[in-house]
Amino acid sequence: MAQFLEQFASGLANGAIYACVALALVMIYVSTDHLNFAQGEMAMFSTYISWQLMNWGLSFWVAFAGAVVISFVMGVLIERVILRPLHHAPILSVVVVFIGLLAIFNSMAGAIWSYLIKEYPSPFPKSSFGIAGVIGPHQLGVVLVTLVVLGLLFGFFRFTPLGLAMRAAAQNPQMARLVGVRVDWMLALGWGLAAAVGAVAGIMVAHIVYLDPNMMGGILLYAFASALIGGIGNPAGAVVGGFIVGVLENMVAYTGNQIEKLTGVYIIGNGEKLTVALIIVIFVLTLKPAGLFGRVVVRRV
Amino acid sequence: MAASSRKWLLALVAAAFVVPLLQPLLPDAVSDYRLFLVSTMMIAAIAVLGLNLLTGFNGQISLGHSAFYAVGAYTAAILMDKLDCPYWLTLPAAAIVSFIVGYLFGLPALRLEGHYLALATFALALSVPQILKYKWLEDLTGGVQGIVLSKPEPPFGLPLSEDQWLFYYCLIVMLILYWAAANMLNSRSGRAMMAIRDYHIAADTMGIDTSLYKTVTFGISAAYTGIAGALSASAIAFVAPDSFSFFLSIKFLIGLVVGGVGSLVGSIVGGIFYVLVDNSAQALSTYVKSDLGLQFDLSAYTVFGILLILLMYLMPTGIVGGVTGVIRRLRRS
């Protein structure tokens, strides 16, 4: 039972990581209708920027704010400079450009900051809160930050004119243009916001998995699954999806363990936990093809 | 147009058959290594062709073709290693096994579209290396150690080197598969496949069994890529789970887009590109570093990324689309 609780809590903590990165993915999907493969590497790059700022003597929160602002600008620039000329290119071509960006960010980070793993500080007080042994203060902090970001995004898209304009621009560019939305800039803004959310995610994750140029490789895979199971256009869904994937994965390993303990036969374990978790995710998706919280879009013929 | 391009094609094929025989005359230009490199290009081309059948002609996105490649490679490797099966018999076996896996996978995929299908296939790509390492399959797959094989030897005592023979072997397989794909696309079934891609609902109402076509296309596509995997197992003479990471799927996708989505010739171009781009990115980065004396550490991976983006700028519809566009413009002026 103790193990069950620990596994559950550890799953939630991992889930918070996935949720954070999934939010950035959803962000860009909501505002540009693309799935950005380079999102993880961009978040990693932003985290390095914050690390660099701290290395120059700034405090954690100043560096945090600095990195978020710089990432926002970086996101806008990427859209204006690199993706702008490709607005009319086929979607798969855009995907290839994302892969190109992934390669560039990854190798540049390695060239500038080396591939050695770096410690990354946690802004949260050491074990003054948190349930000792089950979930640490940083993990709780990540959950909190994720929920705050989610709240901010929700409010932004729901209640501000800018947020509404961005959604309109992504869903129906022509109509949006007709009512006076500057669609081009909305796309750039979407990229900026996604990069900023990514920076927050990276900074939260780095303390847990350590900072290195490949830190997002594995996480992005999980974040994709999380974003999709929750319904790709739905920020709250992505967060729930993250927790589901995190917990599910640990439960698979746990169940495998219990089975082995009871029967002495190895059926599933850590090697298969991702596979089994994904199979379950896909099974769910075949039952609810638009994700758990996605809305089914009725297509006009 | 059609007649002249067919003539060119035939000339090209004839040249491909003659070139390896020039080795005694031009030992440096037609070295074993170059023949081997071209063989790997042809193998990649077959894999990309498989992906193109699914994505380019049927409109289903897949990030999971590394899985089918792995299934083909392992089918071949296990047959050769455990059952002493001759290498040429492994191709049909790999095709059948991959077809079945692809077909079965196509069933749940029917319910998924776009990004969700991408996720499902992506999950497949991630799972297969794990399954290869699965404890109860280790005896068969060699687990993390993989399986070491031998290269195919020329049959009937033909006076060819291993690499010359490998070249012919790959070339013949590729031509057959290309011919089959071209015929299929040109038939009633091919037109149905493309109708599903373009007007899914219309195709449905016209009485095309869209589910059947989509799953069978998945199977055929997987079979093509599986054959490529089996060929690669023979060519590299080694299989290990590390060779079939998710990044392999990405590379097939790059080959597909760069060559030309929905173009058979594009698949071949994409296969060539797939092999060339790595080598040229490396060459370029060394050139920039040593000859231009750039102090910054510009790695081949960065160059690779830049090349991809530039290429998409210049030819957003791929090389074949870009080149035919240029030719058309030249003709008009």
Next chain:
Amino acid sequence: MMRTKRRAFVAGLSATAVLTGNRVAFGQKKYDEGASDTEIKIGHTCPYSGPASAYGVIGKTIQAYWKSVNEAGGINGRKINFISLDDGYNPAKTVECIRQLVEQDKVLCTFNTLGTPTNTAIHKYMNQKKVPQLYVATGASKWGDPKHFPWTMGFQPDYHTEAVIYAKYILANIKDAKIGVLMQNDDYGKDYWEGMKEGLGKEVGRVVKHVTYEVTDPTVDSQIIQLKDSGANVFFNIATPKFAAQAMRKAGAIGWKPAQFLNNVSVSVASVMKPAGFDNVQGVITAAYLMDPTDKQWEGHPEMKMWKDWMTQHNPGASLSDASNVFAYAVSFLMQETLKRCGNDLTRANLMHQAASHHHLRVPLLLPGITVSTSATDYFPVQAVQLQRFKSETWELFGDVMHAESS
């Protein structure tokens, strides 16, 4: 059996001895492909891109090493033409790269090609072509098999033997040991695991839990919880730096306090022990053969000083805290010595012969008391390790240097 050459050259430790080398007697000039009066071509592959790109620093430092050798006049008057290619840790790509190096670039030999699956893919080819595959950068035990693969030689102590040493230590020193193992689910992890099982022998039942992780896993938290739950009081940590640090930190966080054994791959103070938290790693035991540049105990050591000078002068921008740079320097030094001893007989056969004729050669940056010895039947250059225990902020060597003979 070949006899060890008596003309053994006493390796000087000063920088001049490292970088110049005109003292070997010159015989008649004999060359194979890749060697001439003016240059020696050496091939190399390593992952500069992809998930394993952290190992790329090894390749870069080796390149810097040969550049510095060339600037100092080369080896016996010949420049080293070092061609290094990126294989992305993909065995299929390695085959392509190696064939280019051997057949197109016509190298004399390959050197320090990195990775177990990648080297496995070219193992047979190199031996069929009779091209030396020297000092490969992997600790699998299969590289020392001169009977079947006379053209391939390893460098570092193999993982298998290292694990046997831990197992013997556990049996001798820990009462009622219940062992929990965390293992990376690949070739490298497997080699350690097999070694552990062999070392335990009849006592193999002492392993109460064996869990694995994949390199794509974001964390190993779940695995550590499973190990704690199994009631293990010994923890054998077969993980690469990032995961090793995560594992030890998590163990500390959930209050699991076993006796810990850490594989040699992850001994760096800066990139493992410090990120794991010094509080969490007190008393961890590992076996070492190289000096760690971030370990304070070596700060004043002449070889370490020489290495640091070399790094600032010839490899600026590279990290002084990365143990990979120490590894790269040491293995390159051994290669340079081997080539030096070939004199003017730069045939592949002689190169292999010289590589198999080292006699207590001191290679800088190996732990004090460890030397390189090889013979026609012994293809394991570095075979000795010494146990060390982590105390406050540094490793502390204890016990004797152990010369483990691998089977």
